[in-house]
Amino acid sequence: MSASDPSLVRTAAELDEADPLAGFRNEFVHSETEADLIYLDGNSLGRPARQSLEAARALLDQQWPSRLIRGWNEGWFEIPQRIGNRIAELLGASSGEVVLADATSVCLYKAAVAALGARPDRTRIITDDQNFPSDIQVLRAAARTVGPDHEVVVVPTDGIHASLDGVRDALAGDAGDGPALLALSQVSYRSGWCWDMAEATAVAHEAGALVLWDLCHSVGAVPIDLTAANVDLAVGCTYKYLNGGPGSPAFIYVSSGLPQMVNPIVGWYGSDDPMGFDFDAGPALDASRFLTGTPPVLSSSPxxxxxxxxxxxxxxxxxxxxxxxxxxxxxxxxxxxVPLGFEVRSPRDFQRRGSHVSLSHPEAQAVGQALLHEESVVPDFRPPDFLRFGFAPIYLRFADVDEAVARIMRVVEGGGIDRWRDAAPIVP
Ligand SMILES: Cc1ncc(COP(=O)(O)O)c(C=O)c1O
Structure with missing residues (x-):
């Protein structure tokens, strides 16, 4: 490929040669039967690390069969805190502020209801249409739980860039009623838009609202400093850039400065004495109080x-x-x-972009299916018309970037769209 753009001055081979992270690729499992696979969906489900598979096998082959219930005293019990504290280091959070728990959606519900409970005189949750659709459903459910007057205000965007001014206006509201909560995805699942977390958090705080960030598409890909940004609450998954495995548990961050946050789904694992079997037990002091039931040991192991x-x-x-x-x-x-009908639907400013790039094309779904079935390239399709290409830097090579583009060209120029127009997979 020619190099008419400054980003292309160095060849992919030169960049891979100079890449200080190149060695990490071998820490991950790459199927021998699909040696030419270019996996660009690590923003949906990351690749397994060898050590993750070993940990899962050790649990299944040794710990569970041989240790049985004794396993709880040999490391299982503290899994939410132990792994949570390591994730905290990726988030600029302190020990005790992050626990591994539940699905992201459940963590989001807990955090949103807790925030609304801490702002009893306010009824509005502000979010935007770049947020994950399920998050908006969950926020609406949280609003319904707390009271009939509560509502979720969804700020419209141009589909690529989020709008701080739009958020500021929504926080201000019409009737001077103060907002309770600003809940946003730091990196949008759609366009890859990446918020300046500290800036948006400050705007919400000025309006008297609490802030809840969804970090699913940013953790492991974007530097995060929840402490410096003064964030109140955050949630995120571990199966995308953190490579924790299909359905691996999410995490929840609760600032240590907010002891008034109450978990709405109280249960024994979130109490100060989980094994006391006391129905009057109080909440644990740190973020552990947002746990509810038995930790998912199997899915936590990778x-x-x-x-x-x-x-x-x-x-x-x-x-x-x-x-x-x-x-x-x-x-x-x-x-x-672009000459073949694609359009970049992600921010061009890299500071405002996460680790995936979205491209629209009138036949995006057919292009995606053709790439998958004919060219061993895995992107993902999101309705109505865009494909996402996720660049997980820990196991991808620059050569993969160039080769993916060459294969996309081949698919479109070689009639792949006509062959895959009628495919309708369950997971797009
Ligand atoms: C940004 C974002 N938030 C929330 C979710 C929902 O996560 P879960 O299914 O683990 O609840 C996803 C899932 O992909 C997501 O991408």
């Missing part, structure tokens, strides 16, 4: 080693590589794919 790899790689190096990859991809798209 998470710990995967998080260790992220910490070892270092978020600043991961971010630098991610930015270089998405910049390169966009430059190649402009050169080779």
């Amino acid at each position: 998470v710990g080693p995967a998080v260790e790899l992220m910490l070892e790689a270092g978020i600043d190096r991961l971010r630098a590589k991610s930015v270089a990859m998405t910049e390169r991809f966009i430059a190649l798209v402009d050169e080779h794919l």
Whole structure:
């Protein structure tokens, strides 16, 4: 491919040669039967690390069968806190502020209801249409739980860039009624828009609202400092850039400065004495009070080693590589794919972009299916018309970026769209 753009001045081979993270690729499992697979969906489900699979096997082959119930005294019981404290290091949070728990949606519900409870005189939750649709459903459910007057205000965007002014106006409201909560995804699942977390948090705080961030698409890809940004609450998943495995548990962050936050789904694991079997037990003091039931030991087992790899790689190096990859991809798209009907639907300013790039195309779903079935490239499709290409810097090479673009060209120019127009997969 030619190099008419500054992002393309160095060849992919030169960049891979100079990549300080290159060695991490071998820490992950790559199927031998699909050696040419280019996996660009790590923003939906990350690849397994070898050590994660070993941890899961050790649990299934040894700990559970041989240790049985004794396993709870040999490390299982503290899993939410132990892994939570390691994730906290990726979030700029302190020990005791993060626990591994439930699905993201459940954590979001708990955090939203807790926030509304802490702002009893206020009824509005502000979010935007870049937020994950399920998050908006959950926020509406939280609003219904707390009271009939509560409502969720969804700020419209241009579909690519979020709007701080729009959020500021929504926080201000019409009738001077103060907002209770601002709940946003730091990186949008749609366009990859990345908020300046500290700036948006400050705007919400000025309006007297609490702030709840969804970090699903940013944790492991973007530097996060919840303490510096003065964030109240956050949730995120571990199965995307953290590579924790399909359905691995989420995490919840509760600032240690907000002891008034009450978990709305109280249960024994969130109490100060889970094994006291006392129905009058009080809540645990730290973020552990947001736990409810028995920790998912099986699905947590791959998470710990995967998080260790992220910490070892270092978020600043991961971010630098991610930015270089998405910049390169966009430059190649402009050169080779825009003439074929694609449009970049992600922010062009890398500071406002996470680690995936969205491209629209009138036949996006057919292009995605053709890539999957004919060219061993895995992106994902999101209705109505865009494909997301996720660049997980810990296991991808710059050569993958170039090769993916070459294969997309081949699919479109070779009639792949006609062959896959009628495919309708369950998971797009
Ligand atoms: C940004 C975002 N928030 C929330 C969710 C929902 O997560 P869960 O299904 O683990 O509740 C997802 C899932 O992909 C997501 O991408």
